[in-house]
Amino acid sequence: MSKATWTFRESATGESGDIELCLEQGADALASLTLAFDIGLREPRAWYHVGCVVHAARPLQLFQRRRTLQLGNDLTGASELASIRWHRAGLDETAQLEILSLLLAEAVRRARTARPDSPLIVELPGVRDAQGLPPFWQGLGQCFYGGDLALQGPRWRSWVAALLPRQPVYACFLPESAQAVIGVAGEGAQLLAEALELQGFAPDGHVDIVDGGPVYALPAQRLQRRA
Template structure:
């Protein structure tokens, strides 16, 4: 069974909505709300229609499609520059050391400081794979296809890139981290706050969240234990990010306390190692790769096989068919 990644279109609203209902909460970039999803698709369509290669506040949505049936079975998103429409908030883990001469004692206190350090970064997020398709490396295809898209449209993305991982959510759908901090000030459950953020953005955080640092020692045990930890379902995603060169730099999500991973865009492995050449013809077999072609709305990516040459590249017939590629088209690829 063959799958292809392509740019999303307005027709994808219904399958995205059906998948959003399966996320289980804490998934801000894919809310189970038709108007919000429609707005995302419209924003992506506007970005795809802009041909100028320059940095702007844009969103690109891609989908995983079963090439045989046309069914959409996964999705992911790329934000070119966060923190432009409203502040992009994170907590930053810091340490304050204080010393008493009289007691001859030093005390180190860990703090959570509200920050907008990551404004202007690009972001990869909104990755969701239908539960029935979580095999055969499709999550890897969906995640890494974003980096080929970025490499192919590099001028439209920032020099730093981030990925937020969902934090720990309990069996009731609540967040121990939110209950210990945000819930004290907003009078909202985690699910209510997370949903409001997904639909309206997080400007309400700027309006109501206390700006002073939070002493971690003053939080209850259940909150302290989850700071910077990914949800169990996100551990594989965290390993994939680390393999791409992302690292945890002490930034955590203000809602659920999950880790925010960052990297220099040009140092992300799948971007740094991406190569491209014109398609010269077909081959019977080749190197196993992620292959992509097509600009903006014509972007397509799949698992494929390529044979590089001096003047171009050959691909297998199946790869060419999945990419809808013709001789002369620019083929991008990175090793699997």
């Protein structure tokens, strides 16, 4: 895509300096995202950190490594790329990847300018079943909140996190369907993951509390080196 054929349009959104960034070609919108700053400082945000514990007993010749999920607010204060959308109809993966790369590179540049000391994160959507329900939530979160996910507003995750266990959860206690999707990006998100990796992002060990989708991060040190 020739640089002469595309432009970026920026508009303010919200009260915290967040911006909506749109990649356009003429009158057509090719891709867009929201760049949010200082997440979790106005309303708490929670994630699970995927860790590991080892149970060992040499006399019993026992060594077991178990995944754990620890609820926390580790990414509070980070910047975030959210609501990432891009045009797909009639475009092959190469063209889609180019569009995403252009948009993400510009967003990273703006994040570096505005918040050079903050990590930049992206939550990738996790796996959902044929009914649109996340097996991760059905195996864990639903035990603590049985409300209908389809009826919840955009802020409910901040509220429902207060109902989830603060103690480490052993992943092996969850149904196999829930264990299998921890940190796995859902259908259609693989191309976005590839585009993020080209910009230096990588999974940081956190997952979404609803669908278990991975969080990709660009640490502040790497963000600064992209200057």
